[in-house]
Amino acid sequence: MRVIGGILLKFFLSIIGIILIGGLPVLLSGIGHRELRLQAYVQSVKDIIYALFHPGDLTYIIIGGQLERDLFPYIWDPISYSLLVLFSAFLLACFLSILLTILTMLFSQRNRDRIKFTLYLIESMPDVLVILLSQLFVLSLYKQTGILFFEIASVATERAFLLPVLVLAILPTVQLFRISILSFESEESKDYVTLARSIGLGKLVILTFHILRNAVVSVFFQSKKTVWFMLSNLFVLELLFNITGITRFLMSTLQPKMFTIAILSIFIPLFVFYTLGEMVLSKKANKGEEI
Known part of the structure:
Protein backbone atom coordinates (compact mmCIF):
# COMPACT_ATOMS: atom_id res chain seq x y z
CA MET A 1 0.00 0.00 0.00
CA ARG A 2 2.87 2.36 0.76
CA VAL A 3 4.28 1.82 -2.73
CA ILE A 4 0.90 2.47 -4.38
CA GLY A 5 0.44 5.56 -2.22
CA GLY A 6 3.85 6.85 -3.31
CA ILE A 7 3.01 6.25 -6.97
CA LEU A 8 -0.34 8.05 -6.67
CA LEU A 9 1.28 10.96 -4.84
CA LYS A 10 3.94 11.26 -7.54
CA PHE A 11 1.24 11.09 -10.22
CA PHE A 12 -0.98 13.80 -8.71
CA LEU A 13 1.98 16.09 -7.98
CA SER A 14 3.05 15.70 -11.61
CA ILE A 15 -0.48 16.55 -12.79
CA ILE A 16 -0.53 19.64 -10.58
CA GLY A 17 2.88 20.68 -11.91
CA ILE A 18 1.70 20.34 -15.52
CA ILE A 19 -1.44 22.38 -14.77
CA LEU A 20 0.62 25.15 -13.15
CA ILE A 21 3.05 25.14 -16.08
CA GLY A 22 0.14 25.25 -18.52
CA GLY A 23 -0.87 28.68 -17.20
CA LEU A 24 2.65 30.16 -17.31
CA PRO A 25 2.27 31.85 -20.73
CA VAL A 26 -0.49 34.02 -19.26
CA LEU A 27 1.63 34.85 -16.22
CA LEU A 28 4.67 35.77 -18.30
CA SER A 29 2.80 37.65 -21.02
CA GLY A 30 3.08 40.86 -18.98
CA ILE A 31 6.87 40.77 -18.75
CA GLY A 32 7.11 43.16 -21.69
CA HIS A 33 5.26 45.67 -19.53
CA ARG A 34 7.42 44.77 -16.50
CA GLU A 35 4.61 43.08 -14.61
CA LEU A 36 3.44 39.56 -13.79
CA ARG A 37 -0.24 38.98 -14.44
CA LEU A 38 -0.93 37.00 -11.26
CA GLN A 39 -4.69 37.44 -11.33
CA ALA A 40 -4.92 36.37 -14.96
CA TYR A 41 -2.63 33.41 -14.18
CA VAL A 42 -4.87 32.22 -11.35
CA GLN A 43 -7.90 32.51 -13.62
CA SER A 44 -6.08 30.58 -16.36
CA VAL A 45 -5.26 27.76 -13.90
CA LYS A 46 -8.93 27.68 -12.84
CA ASP A 47 -9.98 27.46 -16.49
CA ILE A 48 -7.56 24.57 -17.07
CA ILE A 49 -8.91 22.66 -14.05
CA TYR A 50 -12.49 23.27 -15.17
CA ALA A 51 -11.61 22.08 -18.68
CA LEU A 52 -10.12 18.84 -17.34
CA PHE A 53 -13.37 18.05 -15.53
CA HIS A 54 -15.57 19.16 -18.45
CA PRO A 55 -13.66 18.06 -21.59
CA GLY A 56 -16.84 17.76 -23.65
CA ASP A 57 -17.32 21.54 -23.56
CA LEU A 58 -13.92 22.32 -25.09
CA THR A 59 -13.54 23.89 -28.51
CA TYR A 60 -10.52 25.30 -30.30
CA ILE A 61 -9.64 27.60 -33.18
CA ILE A 62 -6.53 26.95 -35.27
CA ILE A 63 -4.13 29.90 -35.39
CA GLY A 64 -5.00 32.07 -38.37
CA GLY A 65 -8.33 30.30 -38.88
CA GLN A 66 -11.93 31.22 -38.21
CA LEU A 67 -13.51 27.79 -37.86
CA GLU A 68 -14.27 26.63 -34.31
CA ARG A 69 -14.24 22.88 -33.64
CA ASP A 70 -15.05 20.58 -30.75
CA LEU A 71 -11.85 19.28 -29.18
CA PHE A 72 -13.25 15.81 -28.60
CA PRO A 73 -13.30 13.40 -30.32
CA TYR A 74 -11.02 15.16 -32.88
CA ILE A 75 -7.97 15.18 -30.59
CA TRP A 76 -7.93 11.38 -30.16
CA ASP A 77 -6.65 10.92 -33.71
CA PRO A 78 -3.45 13.04 -33.39
CA ILE A 79 -2.83 11.67 -29.88
CA SER A 80 -3.06 8.03 -30.98
CA TYR A 81 -0.99 8.70 -34.11
CA SER A 82 1.85 10.37 -32.19
CA LEU A 83 1.88 7.81 -29.38
CA LEU A 84 1.90 4.92 -31.86
CA GLN A 255 -4.41 28.13 -25.66
CA PRO A 256 -3.31 27.10 -22.12
CA LYS A 257 -6.15 24.57 -21.84
CA MET A 258 -5.18 22.85 -25.09
CA PHE A 259 -1.49 22.92 -24.19
CA THR A 260 -2.17 21.24 -20.84
CA ILE A 261 -4.40 18.54 -22.32
CA ALA A 262 -1.84 17.81 -25.05
CA ILE A 263 0.98 17.48 -22.49
CA LEU A 264 -1.15 15.23 -20.28
CA SER A 265 -1.99 13.01 -23.25
CA ILE A 266 1.74 12.30 -23.60
CA PHE A 267 2.66 12.27 -19.90
CA ILE A 268 0.00 9.82 -18.65
CA PRO A 269 0.85 6.91 -21.04
CA LEU A 270 4.57 7.35 -20.35
CA PHE A 271 3.97 7.49 -16.60
CA VAL A 272 1.91 4.29 -16.69
CA PHE A 273 4.50 2.55 -18.90
CA TYR A 274 7.46 3.35 -16.65
CA THR A 275 5.56 2.77 -13.42
CA LEU A 276 4.48 -0.72 -14.50
CA GLY A 277 7.98 -1.45 -15.81
CA GLU A 278 9.61 -0.41 -12.53
CA MET A 279 7.11 -2.48 -10.51
CA VAL A 280 7.77 -5.60 -12.60
CA LEU A 281 11.56 -5.21 -12.42
CA SER A 282 11.44 -4.53 -8.68
CA LYS A 283 9.42 -7.70 -8.08
CA LYS A 284 11.86 -9.78 -10.09
CA ALA A 285 14.78 -8.32 -8.17
CA ASN A 286 13.09 -9.05 -4.84
CA LYS A 287 12.43 -12.64 -5.90
CA GLY A 288 16.08 -13.08 -6.74
CA GLU A 289 15.51 -13.42 -10.48
CA GLU A 290 18.42 -11.07 -11.06
CA ILE A 291 21.65 -13.07 -10.98
Whole structure:
Protein backbone atom coordinates (compact mmCIF):
# COMPACT_ATOMS: atom_id res chain seq x y z
CA MET A 1 0.00 0.00 0.00
CA ARG A 2 2.87 2.36 0.76
CA VAL A 3 4.28 1.82 -2.73
CA ILE A 4 0.90 2.47 -4.38
CA GLY A 5 0.44 5.56 -2.22
CA GLY A 6 3.85 6.85 -3.31
CA ILE A 7 3.01 6.25 -6.97
CA LEU A 8 -0.34 8.05 -6.67
CA LEU A 9 1.28 10.96 -4.84
CA LYS A 10 3.94 11.26 -7.54
CA PHE A 11 1.24 11.09 -10.22
CA PHE A 12 -0.98 13.80 -8.71
CA LEU A 13 1.98 16.09 -7.98
CA SER A 14 3.05 15.70 -11.61
CA ILE A 15 -0.48 16.55 -12.79
CA ILE A 16 -0.53 19.64 -10.58
CA GLY A 17 2.88 20.68 -11.91
CA ILE A 18 1.70 20.34 -15.52
CA ILE A 19 -1.44 22.38 -14.77
CA LEU A 20 0.62 25.15 -13.15
CA ILE A 21 3.05 25.14 -16.08
CA GLY A 22 0.14 25.25 -18.52
CA GLY A 23 -0.87 28.68 -17.20
CA LEU A 24 2.65 30.16 -17.31
CA PRO A 25 2.27 31.85 -20.73
CA VAL A 26 -0.49 34.02 -19.26
CA LEU A 27 1.63 34.85 -16.22
CA LEU A 28 4.67 35.77 -18.30
CA SER A 29 2.80 37.65 -21.02
CA GLY A 30 3.08 40.86 -18.98
CA ILE A 31 6.87 40.77 -18.75
CA GLY A 32 7.11 43.16 -21.69
CA HIS A 33 5.26 45.67 -19.53
CA ARG A 34 7.42 44.77 -16.50
CA GLU A 35 4.61 43.08 -14.61
CA LEU A 36 3.44 39.56 -13.79
CA ARG A 37 -0.24 38.98 -14.44
CA LEU A 38 -0.93 37.00 -11.26
CA GLN A 39 -4.69 37.44 -11.33
CA ALA A 40 -4.92 36.37 -14.96
CA TYR A 41 -2.63 33.41 -14.18
CA VAL A 42 -4.87 32.22 -11.35
CA GLN A 43 -7.90 32.51 -13.62
CA SER A 44 -6.08 30.58 -16.36
CA VAL A 45 -5.26 27.76 -13.90
CA LYS A 46 -8.93 27.68 -12.84
CA ASP A 47 -9.98 27.46 -16.49
CA ILE A 48 -7.56 24.57 -17.07
CA ILE A 49 -8.91 22.66 -14.05
CA TYR A 50 -12.49 23.27 -15.17
CA ALA A 51 -11.61 22.08 -18.68
CA LEU A 52 -10.12 18.84 -17.34
CA PHE A 53 -13.37 18.05 -15.53
CA HIS A 54 -15.57 19.16 -18.45
CA PRO A 55 -13.66 18.06 -21.59
CA GLY A 56 -16.84 17.76 -23.65
CA ASP A 57 -17.32 21.54 -23.56
CA LEU A 58 -13.92 22.32 -25.09
CA THR A 59 -13.54 23.89 -28.51
CA TYR A 60 -10.52 25.30 -30.30
CA ILE A 61 -9.64 27.60 -33.18
CA ILE A 62 -6.53 26.95 -35.27
CA ILE A 63 -4.13 29.90 -35.39
CA GLY A 64 -5.00 32.07 -38.37
CA GLY A 65 -8.33 30.30 -38.88
CA GLN A 66 -11.93 31.22 -38.21
CA LEU A 67 -13.51 27.79 -37.86
CA GLU A 68 -14.27 26.63 -34.31
CA ARG A 69 -14.24 22.88 -33.64
CA ASP A 70 -15.05 20.58 -30.75
CA LEU A 71 -11.85 19.28 -29.18
CA PHE A 72 -13.25 15.81 -28.60
CA PRO A 73 -13.30 13.40 -30.32
CA TYR A 74 -11.02 15.16 -32.88
CA ILE A 75 -7.97 15.18 -30.59
CA TRP A 76 -7.93 11.38 -30.16
CA ASP A 77 -6.65 10.92 -33.71
CA PRO A 78 -3.45 13.04 -33.39
CA ILE A 79 -2.83 11.67 -29.88
CA SER A 80 -3.06 8.03 -30.98
CA TYR A 81 -0.99 8.70 -34.11
CA SER A 82 1.85 10.37 -32.19
CA LEU A 83 1.88 7.81 -29.38
CA LEU A 84 1.90 4.92 -31.86
CA VAL A 85 4.89 6.40 -33.69
CA LEU A 86 6.68 7.24 -30.40
CA PHE A 87 6.23 3.84 -28.71
CA SER A 88 6.94 1.90 -31.90
CA ALA A 89 10.19 3.81 -32.41
CA PHE A 90 11.16 3.38 -28.75
CA LEU A 91 10.56 -0.39 -28.75
CA LEU A 92 12.43 -0.71 -32.04
CA ALA A 93 15.34 1.31 -30.61
CA CYS A 94 15.43 -0.92 -27.51
CA PHE A 95 15.48 -4.09 -29.61
CA LEU A 96 18.14 -2.83 -32.02
CA SER A 97 20.36 -1.44 -29.24
CA ILE A 98 20.33 -4.74 -27.33
CA LEU A 99 20.96 -6.69 -30.54
CA LEU A 100 23.87 -4.40 -31.48
CA THR A 101 25.27 -4.68 -27.98
CA ILE A 102 25.23 -8.49 -28.00
CA LEU A 103 26.87 -8.58 -31.43
CA THR A 104 29.48 -6.02 -30.37
CA MET A 105 30.30 -7.97 -27.20
CA LEU A 106 31.23 -10.98 -29.36
CA PHE A 107 34.17 -9.04 -30.84
CA SER A 108 37.56 -8.31 -29.32
CA GLN A 109 38.03 -5.13 -27.28
CA ARG A 110 39.83 -3.41 -30.16
CA ASN A 111 36.98 -4.05 -32.61
CA ARG A 112 34.43 -3.08 -29.96
CA ASP A 113 36.08 0.32 -29.63
CA ARG A 114 35.89 0.82 -33.40
CA ILE A 115 32.18 -0.03 -33.48
CA LYS A 116 31.46 2.24 -30.51
CA PHE A 117 33.38 5.11 -32.10
CA THR A 118 31.43 4.75 -35.37
CA LEU A 119 28.08 4.75 -33.59
CA TYR A 120 29.07 7.71 -31.43
CA LEU A 121 29.79 9.67 -34.62
CA ILE A 122 26.28 8.85 -35.84
CA GLU A 123 24.87 10.06 -32.51
CA SER A 124 26.46 13.48 -33.07
CA MET A 125 24.46 14.01 -36.28
CA PRO A 126 21.61 16.56 -36.05
CA ASP A 127 18.17 14.97 -36.01
CA VAL A 128 16.94 17.17 -38.89
CA LEU A 129 19.83 15.94 -41.04
CA VAL A 130 18.95 12.31 -40.27
CA ILE A 131 15.32 12.87 -41.31
CA LEU A 132 16.22 14.68 -44.54
CA LEU A 133 18.84 12.09 -45.50
CA SER A 134 16.33 9.28 -44.97
CA GLN A 135 13.79 10.99 -47.22
CA LEU A 136 16.41 11.63 -49.89
CA PHE A 137 17.50 7.97 -49.67
CA VAL A 138 13.93 6.74 -50.23
CA LEU A 139 13.50 9.14 -53.16
CA SER A 140 16.80 7.94 -54.64
CA LEU A 141 15.64 4.31 -54.38
CA TYR A 142 12.36 5.25 -56.03
CA LYS A 143 14.23 6.97 -58.86
CA GLN A 144 16.46 3.93 -59.42
CA THR A 145 13.87 1.16 -59.03
CA GLY A 146 10.51 2.81 -59.63
CA ILE A 147 9.29 1.35 -56.31
CA LEU A 148 8.33 3.59 -53.40
CA PHE A 149 9.40 1.44 -50.44
CA PHE A 150 8.14 3.88 -47.79
CA GLU A 151 5.70 6.78 -47.67
CA ILE A 152 7.88 9.87 -47.24
CA ALA A 153 5.01 12.15 -46.18
CA SER A 154 1.44 11.86 -44.98
CA VAL A 155 -1.34 12.96 -47.32
CA ALA A 156 -5.11 12.88 -47.08
CA THR A 157 -5.39 9.26 -48.25
CA GLU A 158 -2.07 7.77 -47.05
CA ARG A 159 -0.26 8.07 -43.73
CA ALA A 160 3.49 7.84 -43.38
CA PHE A 161 4.25 5.43 -40.57
CA LEU A 162 7.09 2.97 -41.15
CA LEU A 163 9.72 5.50 -42.28
CA PRO A 164 8.98 7.98 -39.44
CA VAL A 165 9.31 5.13 -36.94
CA LEU A 166 12.62 4.01 -38.44
CA VAL A 167 13.99 7.57 -38.54
CA LEU A 168 12.86 8.40 -35.00
CA ALA A 169 14.53 5.21 -33.75
CA ILE A 170 17.99 5.85 -35.29
CA LEU A 171 19.54 8.23 -32.74
CA PRO A 172 17.77 6.66 -29.71
CA THR A 173 19.19 3.29 -30.80
CA VAL A 174 22.71 4.73 -30.58
CA GLN A 175 21.96 6.37 -27.23
CA LEU A 176 20.58 3.14 -25.76
CA PHE A 177 23.49 1.21 -27.27
CA ARG A 178 25.91 3.50 -25.41
CA ILE A 179 24.07 2.80 -22.15
CA SER A 180 23.70 -0.94 -22.70
CA ILE A 181 27.30 -1.53 -23.81
CA LEU A 182 28.51 0.06 -20.55
CA SER A 183 26.12 -2.15 -18.57
CA PHE A 184 27.18 -5.29 -20.44
CA GLU A 185 30.87 -4.53 -19.97
CA SER A 186 30.29 -3.87 -16.27
CA GLU A 187 28.46 -7.19 -15.87
CA GLU A 188 31.15 -9.00 -17.87
CA SER A 189 33.71 -8.48 -15.08
CA LYS A 190 31.54 -10.00 -12.32
CA ASP A 191 32.04 -13.36 -10.63
CA TYR A 192 28.97 -15.11 -12.05
CA VAL A 193 30.30 -14.56 -15.59
CA THR A 194 33.65 -16.07 -14.59
CA LEU A 195 31.81 -19.03 -13.08
CA ALA A 196 29.72 -19.48 -16.24
CA ARG A 197 32.87 -19.50 -18.37
CA SER A 198 34.56 -22.01 -16.07
CA ILE A 199 31.76 -24.55 -16.56
CA GLY A 200 32.09 -24.29 -20.32
CA LEU A 201 29.20 -22.01 -21.32
CA GLY A 202 29.70 -20.23 -24.64
CA LYS A 203 30.06 -16.46 -24.92
CA LEU A 204 26.74 -16.01 -26.73
CA VAL A 205 24.87 -18.08 -24.12
CA ILE A 206 26.38 -16.04 -21.29
CA LEU A 207 25.47 -12.77 -23.01
CA THR A 208 21.87 -13.67 -23.85
CA PHE A 209 20.83 -15.75 -20.84
CA HIS A 210 22.84 -14.25 -17.99
CA ILE A 211 24.28 -10.80 -18.63
CA LEU A 212 21.24 -9.58 -20.57
CA ARG A 213 18.75 -10.07 -17.74
CA ASN A 214 20.89 -7.99 -15.40
CA ALA A 215 21.97 -5.28 -17.84
CA VAL A 216 18.45 -4.66 -19.16
CA VAL A 217 17.39 -3.33 -15.73
CA SER A 218 19.93 -0.52 -15.88
CA VAL A 219 19.07 0.22 -19.52
CA PHE A 220 15.34 0.49 -18.70
CA PHE A 221 15.82 2.95 -15.84
CA GLN A 222 18.18 5.13 -17.87
CA SER A 223 16.01 5.09 -20.99
CA LYS A 224 13.82 7.91 -19.63
CA LYS A 225 16.35 10.43 -20.93
CA THR A 226 16.10 8.82 -24.36
CA VAL A 227 12.30 9.15 -24.35
CA TRP A 228 12.56 12.86 -23.55
CA PHE A 229 15.04 13.19 -26.41
CA MET A 230 12.56 11.44 -28.72
CA LEU A 231 9.78 13.79 -27.62
CA SER A 232 11.94 16.78 -28.50
CA ASN A 233 12.42 15.31 -31.99
CA LEU A 234 8.78 14.38 -32.44
CA PHE A 235 7.69 17.88 -33.52
CA VAL A 236 10.43 18.10 -36.17
CA LEU A 237 9.48 14.62 -37.38
CA GLU A 238 5.79 15.49 -37.62
CA LEU A 239 6.58 18.72 -39.44
CA LEU A 240 8.91 17.20 -42.05
CA PHE A 241 6.73 14.12 -42.65
CA ASN A 242 3.51 16.18 -42.63
CA ILE A 243 2.13 14.06 -39.78
CA THR A 244 -0.99 15.41 -38.09
CA GLY A 245 0.22 14.49 -34.62
CA ILE A 246 -0.22 15.96 -31.17
CA THR A 247 2.84 18.23 -31.26
CA ARG A 248 1.70 19.88 -34.50
CA PHE A 249 -1.75 20.29 -32.98
CA LEU A 250 -0.07 21.87 -29.98
CA MET A 251 1.64 24.46 -32.18
CA SER A 252 -1.55 25.19 -34.12
CA THR A 253 -3.42 26.37 -31.03
CA LEU A 254 -1.52 27.98 -28.15
CA GLN A 255 -4.41 28.13 -25.66
CA PRO A 256 -3.31 27.10 -22.12
CA LYS A 257 -6.15 24.57 -21.84
CA MET A 258 -5.18 22.85 -25.09
CA PHE A 259 -1.49 22.92 -24.19
CA THR A 260 -2.17 21.24 -20.84
CA ILE A 261 -4.40 18.54 -22.32
CA ALA A 262 -1.84 17.81 -25.05
CA ILE A 263 0.98 17.48 -22.49
CA LEU A 264 -1.15 15.23 -20.28
CA SER A 265 -1.99 13.01 -23.25
CA ILE A 266 1.74 12.30 -23.60
CA PHE A 267 2.66 12.27 -19.90
CA ILE A 268 0.00 9.82 -18.65
CA PRO A 269 0.85 6.91 -21.04
CA LEU A 270 4.57 7.35 -20.35
CA PHE A 271 3.97 7.49 -16.60
CA VAL A 272 1.91 4.29 -16.69
CA PHE A 273 4.50 2.55 -18.90
CA TYR A 274 7.46 3.35 -16.65
CA THR A 275 5.56 2.77 -13.42
CA LEU A 276 4.48 -0.72 -14.50
CA GLY A 277 7.98 -1.45 -15.81
CA GLU A 278 9.61 -0.41 -12.53
CA MET A 279 7.11 -2.48 -10.51
CA VAL A 280 7.77 -5.60 -12.60
CA LEU A 281 11.56 -5.21 -12.42
CA SER A 282 11.44 -4.53 -8.68
CA LYS A 283 9.42 -7.70 -8.08
CA LYS A 284 11.86 -9.78 -10.09
CA ALA A 285 14.78 -8.32 -8.17
CA ASN A 286 13.09 -9.05 -4.84
CA LYS A 287 12.43 -12.64 -5.90
CA GLY A 288 16.08 -13.08 -6.74
CA GLU A 289 15.51 -13.42 -10.48
CA GLU A 290 18.42 -11.07 -11.06
CA ILE A 291 21.65 -13.07 -10.98
